[in-house]
Amino acid sequence: MENDLxxxxxxxxxxxxxxxxxDIREKWTRAAGVLRELRVRNAExxxxxxxxxxxxxxxxxxxxxxxxxxxxxxxxxxxxxxxLLYFSPDEREALERQIAELLERVDSHLR
Numbered sequence: 001m002e003n004d005l006x007x008x009x010x011x012x013x014x015x016x017x018x019x020x021x022x023d024i025r026e027k028w029t030r031a032a033g034v035l036r037e038l039r040v041r042n043a044e045x046x047x048x049x050x051x052x053x054x055x056x057x058x059x060x061x062x063x064x065x066x067x068x069x070x071x072x073x074x075x076x077x078x079x080x081x082x083x084l085l086y087f088s089p090d091e092r093e094a095l096e097r098q099i100a101e102l103l104e105r106v107d108s109h110l111r
Contacts, residue, residue: 087095
């Protein structure tokens with residue numbers, strides 16, 4: 001009788017372990033499927049991103065080519081504090097150069 005109870009208890013434990021393993025196997029299979037789908041979607045998105053970046057580069061090249069002709073000599077606004085200052089492309093470039101030189105001097109004094 002005691003042997004039968006022990007055998008029954010072992011069977012219950014064994015069935016519980018088998019059930020848990022089955023659940024783990026099913027979850028593992030579902031997770032692997034989701035992972036495959038995500039990898040495919042990621043590859044699609046990376047491809048789309050590369051296409052969009054290429055289109056952006058082309059549009060920026062076209063815009064800068066058109067803008068260079070149209071904006072030659074035009075004054076462009078620069079936001080300084082709460083005011084807009086207008087500089088020609090040459091003036092803007094000179095100002096940027098002066099700021100860079102000033103930052104270099106400050107940096108050299110800080111070392």
